[in-house]
Amino acid sequence: xxxxxxxxxxxxxxxxxxxxxxxxxxxxxxxxxxxxxxxxxxxxxxxxxxxxxxxxxxxxxxxxxxxxxxxxxxxxxxxxxxxxxxxxxxxxxxxxxxxxxxxxxxxxxxxxxxxxxxxxxxxxxxxxxxxxxxxxxxxxxxxxxxxxxxxxxxx
Numbered sequence: 253x254x255x256x257x258x259x260x261x262x263x264x265x266x267x268x269x270x271x272x273x274x275x276x277x278x279x280x281x282x283x284x285x286x287x288x289x290x291x292x293x294x295x296x297x298x299x300x301x302x303x304x305x306x307x308x309x310x311x312x313x314x315x316x317x318x319x320x321x322x323x324x325x326x327x328x329x330x331x332x333x334x335x336x337x338x339x340x341x342x343x344x345x346x347x348x349x350x351x352x353x354x355x356x357x358x359x360x361x362x363x364x365x366x367x368x369x370x371x372x373x374x375x376x377x378x379x380x381x382x383x384x385x386x387x388x389x390x391x392x393x394x395x396x397x398x399x400x401x402x403x404x405x406x407x
Contacts, residue, residue, distance in 0.1 A: 262367065265324075266291045266333065268326075269324040270290060271288055271289065272302075273323045274302070275322075278315065278318045287304045288305075289302040292357075298362065299360065299361060300360040302359075304355065317341070319337075320360065330369055334364075334365075335362050335366075336363055337360045337362040338361045339360045340361070341357070342357040342359055
């Protein structure tokens with residue numbers, strides 16, 4: 253039951269961001285290029301479904317399952333998600349025979365999911381607090397720039 257809550261939490265966060273950068277982490281010479289993928293859904297088994305751009309020409313040497321790393325990040329969101337797992341090309345027959353050149357359908361078996369909050373709200377509040385302090389000190393005439401300094405005379 254606890255895993256269902258965690259799975260729903262991750263699903264909601266991924267739906268808010270919607271896209272990720274996919275890095276293939278295998279060491280083969282011929283591999284799918286890094287790509288921006290679109291999040292589709294999460295099934296009951298915990299598999300993540302994505303759509304990716306199909307390569308311009310399908311090579312027979314491309315692996316149909318490979319290790320991958322997905323990084324979900326969107327400007328303005330106070331969190332990001334990193335997923336490490338194994339990706340499997342689901343519509344391999346369509347892509348190999350040229351009937352679906354546009355999109356690859358991938359399912360990812362996640363091994364490790366990391367959710368990280370960036371804490372930008374605190375930084376914004378601290379910045380506002382520092383600005384208010386400077387305004388307050390300037391109105392009192394206690395600014396560091398306006399304070400007299402003692403210097404030695406050169407005579």
